[in-house]
Amino acid sequence: MTGLSAVLIFVGLFLLGGAISFWRQGLPRGVVVLLGIGSALALLAGVLRLEVWQ
Structure with missing residues (x-):
């Protein structure tokens, strides 16, 4: 695993957590969809x- 792939996976999980949190808070649907x-x-x-794909 390269450093960039680890960073991208971490950022993706971070944004997913933010989307779930915003959805639970009842923020506008557009923000949740964008995240x-x-x-x-x-x-x-x-x-x-x-x-592993190469």
Whole structure:
């Protein structure tokens, strides 16, 4: 696992936690969806950068 993939996975999990927290607080749906999309993209990029796929 490279450093960049670890950072991307960490950021994705951080954003996912923020989206869940914002959803529980009842913030606007657009903010939660935006955080969810950002989380999914960061996690996907981190997983795809793992060296097991090469």
